[in-house]
Amino acid sequence: MTGLQDTMVRAEWLEELLGLPSSEQQLAYLQSANLLDAEGLSKLLDQAMRLARSDPGKARQLTLICALAAQPGSAPGIIPRATYVRAQTHAINGDFTTALELIQSAREEYEAIGEKIEALRTNLGRMHVLNELGRHQEALEAGQTILDALGLGEERHPQSKMMEALALLNQGVIFETIGRYEEALKAYDIAEAQFTGLHSLERIGDVSNNRGIVLVHLGRVSQALEAFEKASQIWAETGLTLSQAQTLSNLGDAHLALGNYTSSLKAFEKARCLFEKLEAQANRSILLRKTADAYLALNLFPEALSVYREAIDLIKQAGMADHHARALWGMGAALIAQGRLEEAEPGLTEAVSLFADADNTPMLCSVMLEQAALQKVCGDQDAALHTTQRALALVNGDTWPVQRLYACLRMADLLLPDAGEAEAYLSEAQHLTTFLNLPVINYRLNSRLGRLRALQQRDREAQPLLEAAVAQIEALRGNLAQEAGRVSFFQDKTAAYEDLIQLHLDRKDTESIKQAFAVAERAKSRALVDLLAGVTTPARHLSKDSVLGNRMEALQADLSATYNRFLDTSESLEETKLLELQDRANRLEQEIGRLRLEAAIGAKEPDPFAAPYSLDDLQSHLPGDLILLAYHIIGSEILAFIIWNGEIEVVRRLSRVATVQDLLQRLTIQMDRFRAGSDFARRHMDLLEKSAQRVLAALYVELIKPLEPWLERGFPLGENIPARLAIVPHGFLHQVPFHALWDGQRYFLEVYEISYALSATIFALCQQRGCHELRHALVMGLADSLIPGVDDEARFVAKQLVDAGAKTNLLIGKEAKRESLDTGASGCDVLHLACHGLFRVDNPMFSALKLSDGWLTAADVLQYGLDDALVTLSACESGRSRVISGDEVIGLPRAFLGAGAAAVLVSLWVVQDETTAALMSHWYEQLRHGVERVAALRKAQLSIRESYPHPYYWAPFVLIGQR
Incomplete structure (x- = not known):
């Protein structure tokens, strides 16, 4: 180990040092390597500074060893330097209070030994920590202290030039945090020039990364992508893992701004994997908030809320004011979208207060526009107009073009259908888009301009605008690999379709009617069309051996237990207890939904979309x-x-x-x-x-x-x-x-x-799917006190199928297990499930069927390969579905069709046990004699009606799909 202090400390040697169990052994190890002196310890702290950007946890361990080894008499500068580097690692891990205390301690220690320049350097750390804590003016003052003390001139020592450049870099970060974007870019330009002169490749990477963040805010996203690419190349050369993860996180933001949703989520996932290996809690918390922003953009509101809540808890604990405000804003928007208006208001109000305190004008404007949306939904048009006017006044001029554009669109939304009042704002928005090529904005503008021209009876101008909006929406949708995202995506984007349909219908000729019908088809159940056409595939199962798989299994067990409580007739639940169960179910479903989204991020890129039939x-x-x-x-x-x-x-x-x-x-x-x-x-x-x-x-x-x-x-x-x-x-x-x-x-x-x-x-x-003979069937029944006749129904159905020549597997009672269904569903020509059904109106993909060992949700069903099967769901409310905007019907029927079934027989309301068994008997008897499915159902229903004339008994079941 002799002479090790003259070279870069090797990684394997460092691992051995950090792995020693006691401080005495560590000091002895340093002694054996001739590093137990000022020069050697300084070299170790150089390594700790580098490690802070690739492995902050190891960096902190190394600083503690150096501080312990330092002798105040022979190496007085080591202790404050170790303290200062350790402060950096605490800041990276989100412990800003401790970081600030350590910075102050290092400053005092430097001053005590007369190291004025090093004491001044600690202001760099203060700038970062104070900015994260929302104390932006103090942070700027700390930076100005450095710049004033160093002065100007080319004859200064390179260390002084480096400190000045770092102060400018941090100053740019603060300007970005408070929305002063042009000042941030100027600071970055000056800093980059100095770093270039100092040949500091790593710091040039920092400038590129931070410049990209500002360019995204300004809507110059293509330039931002170039900046992030430059930074990524530098991190690849220098091996700075933390910096690489931070840039990936920012790259995800840029792709989100462009509507490249799959690329955005993939970048976030890569960043998450890197952050998980590091002690970088602050960055992980910020990434959570950004991921929630992506879910919000995809209208995945339950998942977004779940992630926002987790992020807010962590961010608030760390004291990161800016990210706290952004998360509150996003959560408020998600709550508004779910109609939870009273819950949305406090968070938005707090976000406004935080951004106002920070004097962050563009973010303050953005949250005020969200408040205006809330006021509009609550029916207070005057308040919404007033709030939007105030927001517009904040971003007057060309300093914040993105916020100005959104404010113009919000004002137009409030003023329409008054075309005269709205036109000026849409014209300004159109002018702004000439400088901003953002697909997520373009379709919104074209949709509104198309509606404006239609209101003005300028149909020839309206049609191409509306057609452009529809094409842009579908191009954005084509970027989505996840089936869940495709389901939710249309939820807030139907206006252009409706206006275009209206435009065609008003012409009344046959060709226009055909065009109207074609547009209507483009707006109906498109995600399911993609599944049936093979454009997308359902998310794959999580491996039970993986961390996510284990977590999923535990959550699903908890959810099954919660669903069982809903149906437990042995205990009388008070309303408050039911609400608690509902809340628990919601939170479990949200967490499961999140895990499914994470699992789907690696899905193959789809074709853009399946075109509906002409x-x-x-x-x-x-x-x-x-x-x-x-x-x-x-x-x-x-x-x-x-x-x-x-x-x-x-x-x-x-x-x-x-x-x-x-x-x-x-x-x-x-x-x-x-x-x-x-x-x-x-x-x-x-x-x-x-x-x-x-x-x-x-x-x-x-x-x-x-x-x-x-x-x-x-x-x-x-x-x-x-x-x-x-x-x-x-x-x-x-x-x-x-x-x-x-x-x-x-x-x-x-x-x-x-x-x-x-x-x-x-x-x-569905008509094109194969119509199989009754060769293989799986029949499952699970009776209880509420539906005692289910087992008999299952036995009778199985007998009918056997008589028809089908090889039939009958599983009733405890044998009716999820595991048996998971393995037995594939390859069936007929799948008959007689059991309890639970319809989740607020989260229909968690509508479920009860089996003996758990619940089968609609999302689970999508994993099956049903291969043109006929599926009968003889269960309570099995056919109920929720229809989100865009007419994407979600629930059990959609799930079975998406899994490959040719036809699904389901019930629209709670069914009666005895008559259901009789109806199923008639239905399968007709099928056994070769009667077409829809005709067989009609005959069965008419037969039941003879004995039970009320529609409650004979009419609950409908056939969806192949006739």
Whole structure:
């Protein structure tokens, strides 16, 4: 080891030193290497400074060894230097209070031994820590102290030039934190010139990285990417892991600003993997906040909230004021999107206060615009306008173009449909976009400009603007590899589609109607179309041996236990306890959702998107005698497209949204009356039936009667043969039992053979799937006190399938396990599940079926390979789905179709045990004799109706997909 002090300390030697169990052994090891003197310890501290940027934990250990080894008499400068480097490692780990104390201690120690320049240098550390703590003016003053003390001139010592350049670098960071972007860039330019003269490659990398952050804020994202690339190359050369991770984190921000969502999440994931190996809690906390920002941009609100909460706890504990404010802003936006308005207000107010205290004008403007959005949703238009006007005044001029543009868009949103008032703001926004090429802004502007021109009756100008907006939205969506992101992405982007549909429909000619229908299809269940067309694949299962897999398994066990409590009839839960269970379920679901997103980050890049079928393609896949009835909602209007025999018609203004929503609420009340028990139902059956028929008749008048002249074309020539009809609902109309609507004399089912679809394209894709013979079947049943007849139902279904020649695996009771379903579902021609269902209205991908060893959620189902199977879900509310904006229907039916099923039989409301068993018996008997699925269901329902005339008993089940 002799002479080691004359060379760079080797990594393996350092590992041996740090691995020694006692300080005595460490000192002896230093002695043997001739490093136990001022020169040797100084060399070790040089290494510690480098380690602080690649492995802060090891750096801190090394500083403690050096401080212990230093003799005040022979090496007086070692102790304060070790203290100062240790302060840096505490700051990296988010312990800013300790860091500030150590910096002050180092300063005093330097002053005590007369090292004035080194004492001055500690202001560099103070600048960083004070800035993170939100004490920005103090941080700037600390930097100015350095610059004033060093003076100017070219004859100074290189150490003085380096200190001045570092002060300018830190000054730029502070300017960026408080929104003074141009001043930050000027400081970086001067610092970079000095670092270049000093041949300091690492510090040039710092400048490039920090410059990129500012350029993102200014909307100059392409330049930012170049800056980050330059920094990354430097980190690769120098091996500074922490700096590499920080730049990856910033690169994720840049990709997010461009709408490159998958690239953004991948950059964040790479950064996370690097941070996890280091003691860098501050950076990990910031990365959490940025990841939540990405989830928010994708409308993944539950996952975003979960991550924001975790980030806020860590950031607040560390005292990082700027990142705390940004996280509060993001959480407020996510809460607004979920309609949790009262919860959103306090966080936004606190964010405004923090940004105002920091004098961060652009961020203050951004949060005020979020407050205006909240005021608008709460119905206070005047307050929203006033808040937006104040925000606009803050960013007057060209200093903050991105914030100015968003403020103009917010004002236009508040003023429309007043085209005269809104036009000036949209014109200014259009001017600003000539300098800012940001796809996430471009579609918003084009959508609003298109609406403006339509309101001004300038349709020839409106159409290309709206078409551009739709194309830009779909290009952004094409950047998404994760299926979950594709599902949520359209949630806030339907306005351009609706305005374009309206524009085409107003022209009233056949070609325009076709174009309107094509646009409507582009807005329906696109993520499921991608799955069925093979453009995307579901997220893969997490390995149970991985850290994420173990965490997932534990969370799913907790979630199953929570769901079981919901259905536990042995204990009477108070409302407060139910709310606690609900909150626990929500938090578990959010955490599971996060893990699934993390697992999906490595998914292969998809094709941009699967195009919906054109009308000609669609008609080529439809049976010639089938009528396709596709509803659509535009604003408050309900309309319907009717496609039959190569022709398309549209019927406008069938009804109003509010009218049908009210009727559906009344229908729900009618069906809920059966929860009072069978004795109550028997006593009041005539009254219950007539009450239900009145509501179903009113729905018929609103949704079917105006269509009768067109629907009658589909009647076949033979008598008593039902016409064939496929219904594509839209939005909340997915809740309507169209087959049970009452025309005053008969139910719609008596006249038509009705199947359902989530979109016309999905219907056509399902018809192309193979229709297998009944060769292999899996039947599972799990009875309890609420559904005691389920096991008998499963046995009878299995017998029917065996009689039909199917090799049938029957699993009931304790044998009805998740594990058995996971292994047995693939390769089935028929999958029948008779068990409890739980519909999660607030998180429908966690709607679930109860099995003996746990719950099967909709998200779990997507992992199966069902290969054109027929799936029957004989469970409570198995067919209920939530429809998010963009008509992406999510729930169990969608999940089974996405997993490869050709058709799914599901229930729309809580089903009655005895009649369900009878209906299933009829259904499978018909299938056994070769009857088409939809015809078999119709016959089974009509048969049950003879004994149980109320629709509650015979009408809950619908067939979705292949007929």
